[in-house]
Amino acid sequence: MSVTQLLTDEQLAAAAAREGSDGPAFVELVERFRQRVWQICYRLLGNEHDASDAAQEVFVRLFLHRGTIEGRSKYSTWVHGIEDRTCLTIRRGRGRRQRHENVASDETIETHSPGTPAPTEGLSLDLMQMLDILDEEDRALLILKYAENYSHEELAEIFHLSVSACKMRISRAREKIQERFGEKTEGEGRKAEGGSTKSEVGGPAAAGKLQSEVSSADARVPSIDQ
Numbered sequence: 001m002s003v004t005q006l007l008t009d010e011q012l013a014a015a016a017a018r019e020g021s022d023g024p025a026f027v028e029l030v031e032r033f034r035q036r037v038w039q040i041c042y043r044l045l046g047n048e049h050d051a052s053d054a055a056q057e058v059f060v061r062l063f064l065h066r067g068t069i070e071g072r073s074k075y076s077t078w079v080h081g082i083e084d085r086t087c088l089t090i091r092r093g094r095g096r097r098q099r100h101e102n103v104a105s106d107e108t109i110e111t112h113s114p115g116t117p118a119p120t121e122g123l124s125l126d127l128m129q130m131l132d133i134l135d136e137e138d139r140a141l142l143i144l145k146y147a148e149n150y151s152h153e154e155l156a157e158i159f160h161l162s163v164s165a166c167k168m169r170i171s172r173a174r175e176k177i178q179e180r181f182g183e184k185t186e187g188e189g190r191k192a193e194g195g196s197t198k199s200e201v202g203g204p205a206a207a208g209k210l211q212s213e214v215s216s217a218d219a220r221v222p223s224i225d226q
Contacts, residue, residue: 037059044087046128054087065082084140084144087140137169
């Protein structure tokens, strides 16, 4: 085991800041974070091509800004902040390029307005369809909260919010999904909650559905080495 493998992330970050080039401390940090960065980029972007581009951009930014990290944050929180902002930028750019190409797909989603029940015959509601009604930051907040088990405190730091504001945004995003896909999320949520009949908007039913869908999606996230 090398000396760098015995150091904490924060100790490696301090050493990497003093390195004039791609030295052993930064190489070790890349090795530690490469799979997790890839996994989150894939979750946020939804395909391997964009995830690969984003992960590469994240590590370029980490290297270029390695001397700017401050001791107030955990190194992992700093990494994930850069990673999430990178993915949001890519998604926004991709959305602008594809807006006209995806009119038919967008209209299919938007026809399921709150007053128009979505077809249920043989339908398994897709998690991405649920999340795509949200704006980019709220979508990322829910994915990171339910797919990656980030705490409210971590998310607040990454998105530059107070903890109370972070909780409020997550709650409102869940409410929006519940309002759009209410009957489906309530039914699935009750199953996930062990038969609970509570149907509070944005409450345990919605959270149960999100967590159930995310758990089933875990196996579909490929490894960076595949």
